[in-house]
Amino acid sequence: MIPISQQAPLTFADNTLFYHDLPLLRGTAASPIAFIGRGDADVAMYQGNFEISDNMQAKLPLTLSNHAINENEIILTLGFQGEAYLELTCFLDASERLVIKPKLLKAGWNRFWIRLTADQHEHVYGCGEQLSHLDLRGRHFPLWTSEPGVGRNKHTLTTFQADQTHSGGDYYTTNYPAPTFISTRMYYCHVASYDYADFDFRNDDFHELQFWGLPLSLTFDTASTFSELITKLTGLVGRTTGLPDWTNNGLILGVQGGTKRVSEIADQLKENDVALSGIWAQDWEGIRMTSFGKRLYWDWKADDKLYPNLTTSIKHWQDQGIEFLGYINPYIANDTQLFADVKDLGYFAKNKDGEIYLVDFGEFLCGVVDFTNPDAFTWYKELIKKRLISTGMKGWMADFGEYLPTDVVLYDHSDPMVMHNKWPVLWAQCNYEAVKESGLQDEIMYFMRAGGTGSQKYAPVLWAGDQSVNWSLDDGLAATIPAALSAGLTGNSISHSDIGGYTSLYGNIRSRELFMRWAEMAAFTPVMRTHEGNRPDQNFQVYDDYDASVHLAYATQTFKALTPYRKTVVAEAVNQGLPAQRPLFMHYPDDDGTYDIQYEYLFGRDLLVAPVYRPGKQAWSTYLPKDNWVHLWTGEHFTGGDTVEVQAPLGQMPVFYRADSAFASLFEKIGAKH
Template identity: 25%
Template sequence: MPPKSDFAHVTQLVALNFLASKSTRADFAVDQTSLQLQIEAHAPGVYRLRCAPASALNPEKPSARARAHAEMLLARQEPVGELAVSSIAEPPASGWRIQQGDTTLELTQSPLQLAVYRGDDCILTSPEGSLTYDSTETLWRLSFDLDGDDALHGTGSTAGELNQRGTVSVSDKPEAPALPMIWSTKGWGLYFNTMARVEHDMGHSDPDLYQASMYGSVFDAFLFVGDPSEILNQYTALTGRAGQPSLWPMGVWLDQAPGQSSDDILAVVQTFRDQQWGLDAVCLGAPAVYGFQADKPVFEWDAARVPDARDLFSRAQALNIQLAAPSFPGVLSDTDMFAEWEDRGWLLIDDDGNAHIFDGNDVTGGKPFGLLDLTHKDVYKLWSERQRQVFDDGLGAPVCDAQFNIPDGITARGGESGAVLRTIYPLLARQALFDAVAGHKTPQEGVVISADLFPSAQRFAWQRGPRTGNDWAAFEHSLRTALSLGDSGVTVQTHTLGSAVHPVEGMSPELYIRWLAANVFSANFSFQALPALLPSAFDAATQELVQHWLQWRYRLVPYVLGIIEDAVRSGLPVQRSMALAFPSDPLAQVWDTQYMLGPALLVAPVLKPGKQVQVYLPEGDAWWDLNTGWRYEGGTTWTVEAGLDTLPLFGREGHMLCLGPTAQHTGDFNSARILDEVWMFGMPEHSPVVMRNKIRVMQMQGSSYIKGLEGLRILPSEGLEVKRRGAEVRISRAR
């Protein structure tokens, strides 16, 4: 809450008066102000709360800029829920009860307070004075009570504990951007629908309060009620879900090392092929290998790094490799194009109307540059079309980090500046690139490689993880970042095996294999082409283990891609934290470096030297050890032995794991026979998650009948027997 000296400019929403209601919305007037509060049943379990003067809530004709921002933030504009409003006249307070299904939002008339119910359970309450508006700063503040069951997740990435309680995050910091979304394991979530700055104080100032600060003249927030998986489902249905990648990005990647030539990186690829280490893609390193010519608005390749682009693509194709390359939405400041586009107003400008010159970075080779004003539709179109030409020439994917530290005084043509511009810019850059690489395909397929985080980032299914170092702490950092991004609705988070820009002395053979094994059971990962971080830098035994785990990776591709395809319907990430998967099991959440890979597999990475690993198996299900075939009850802790050729992996009872064949790259996959083998964890109850899924499970009279397993090897759990009847497989108890 603001200090007392600030209250002269602060409107405190003290009391409400009911105005009207219809099937989707209830309207209230705020006493002694010009404000109105609208509560909308946006979807089952989702309430939209908006507060502002009536003219701002219901403008007759929104501006083109306002419509564009709304479309960037929300994939679904119109409400699809229904609500019922009833009065509360129960002493000592009166107010209203707004219901949809088994969720209820109660408003106390005076003083204004909110309470949220899930069934008969009250899961969220607000203190008095929970919503205020500071007209001087155009700042809204909202607070809710926290109790001991509220573990808070979803605001973005973290390298620390996944439960963010006790911390503060700010949405528009380029070095550590947060998302304007949060959820609690207790069953509630909030999303602040704005491009402006949002600050989350998650019990830092007051351990018993969650306090949010939202800048802007209109308060606009969505309140979610449900399990975390339901909240992510509704959140991503509201804000947009990921398109799916094509097959080749699911294979293993290799990142070019600093200073490495094209010949050098292709020689490394040849070594992978000779050693039968699976590989599908090479990501070229900074600086950018293509960009605008100095005097023409067309792209050219950097002749020093790529003397002949056609020859490079031809050589890559011969090795069955796709290429990705870095790009940036700008033009070098010492070129004729910079001067021409400054005159046209095609670059971001300062208060004096001059194009702002940004300091050079790795991608520009240290050279200063101007940023294209992507809010200008002609500039956006030009940059996207130029990129499409590069992909049509043979480039597989772009790499672009556009979370620039844009100073407050810099303005775009659309009028955006400050936090809004810092938020909208990486969004526009990623969208323009996705339009270029995938927009002309039906259905849209493609990846844009970026570490940028912004509202609706989850629409683009390829989030690059951090380059953290080469020791055990860096390994854990990478894992926690991926899990926290998954908690934030980002479907795919990729990892790097070590870092070419950090000292490599800490990378032992044991750490290398443990890190690789965990990466195999993730959305995806990349090797670093620095010689000291390649498999060839290690002994023969380690290289054999690399081959072992890479074979596992390619066998998992149909399952992992199936999870991504499923995210289009569910919004759930590939790697799911214990809090997301098991919100009602507090003990599981303590084991926050374990995770679910999709719905079927529990993975417990080995994060320190040694073979003995403690694993917690969440309650509510039984679990099958993939290494031994033993069955364990949930709610138990075990110490398991894991050599370097194994990883603590457990299948969730009732599920199946569908595996593909061993391959050296995804081009080896037979599209007519993408699967090779099925592992069953107890009696099958759920249809498996797998790409292009046509496998269906039906239960009847104690047996499971499965269609779609023709020609596949079936490995049932102990105590089950398999009978094939034409196209149908029957799984029943062994007699």
């Protein structure tokens, strides 16, 4: 702690706590600083989708009853009807960040609310990966890792149909929630808690943060620019380790069906000048068919029928300059040999009867590897080394992490209501340590969809999850843009998505045009990777269409040509924590028009990208902040400060570069070659 006598940044006056002259906590009779309550959670899980309610028994508003300014801290005492119930200890840490630690003075309370002062015109961003809304103001956001749900919009037929099987989503459902946000009042708030939470930004005068438990602490910091603010935030929560150089060589081709089919499709696309950096065969361990579509056989060893002598095949592809990526998740199907081999070792989480807890993943059941058991954690880490890394894989999808049931019994007897949101982080840490201990952090890229606080370091690359194969704003191509932006503002700098989407249900079928628009967007993201989807035979596949493969080739060649610039962007992510995909306001804070834009982004500092996310469009309107912009494809100059319309045929979605960029000559060459 920094002595209070030197704490000009932290003051208390007029019942208000100030940090760098920013009022954060203000107690009045009409608006208490905090509340405490008592409730019983009711949680039901349906294949990773959750229905959550709270049986509230009591809730007390706590007003300021006393404050004390000591040598190193300010202590606010909060009470109800003359009795003290809560203390907030406020101090500056060694980095001059404000830390607030709550302490209950009376036992028996398990709900906590705290109100932060707000401004009517304030914007708020973050809370992990949010796919429907970039600006969080005017809404509340439950923070609970889960399947995002199919559709994610209660006004659509798709979501209505999905809700009949408890698989529909809502605007806030996400694989990756986080109790962290940034404000246009130029501060961030990060809460050290994995409890179920609900951040409410609907009130003009305050933000109300709710937790089903007492947080360890709330941390705040301020900055003069958004870039500095994100750098400070990632200095606290962690930063990505970056990308291997091989990812710059082109597309990671998502394809499956065995060695012969994979090789034939890769060769076919290469003949059409598609630049390939990798082959991602998620079915390396075999498949099972369900009513949902093609699923995988979760035994985590190479399927000898589909991929005989996989290590030899991987070496063959590597000799062609193509790396091989696989798939794994933290569950083991109960009908596999691996499950039988380890079921008596105590490595699975248990139910209340002491039996292995089996989770329904949709027509098959799985055991949960109990990462609170150090032996189980180490065993699974070694499994990754032996069955993935030692075969020569240079990456994999580290899937799931959201499914920890709330009635499970864990090895360390921790509360599963708390561990649920932490589980994706433990899963990420398992992968991180396996790669680090193998000495291959510069060569291996694994990517995750689930996350929480700590994933910034342990999950170096995100993907946006299972989008529907359609044009919906909440669950299609467009949703991946606010997903990347919000995740980036929470410290997860590198993100990408399944080119073409994944989920094909209720008549949603991937079209040729959707795939092509998704591919051209992906050229201006950190990683390019395709997915065949859950029902590959029913959906458009690029290898079945020559013209589409030529379009994909252009996109991959553009991606490859951007390597010098992209390396600079990734270096900023590693060293400064800056997101690769950035909201326009990050670099144009004086432009009021930038704060509500969520379907455009800056790729690094110098490229503005406006993906076409509606079908049948040949022209597209794009907002340009005031600057000197050059249209990548035509060379036309714009001064910005307004919306412009440009031609946007397939292969030429609106992309602009800053005329005074150090990479202007590179961008000019890329545009001229198209």
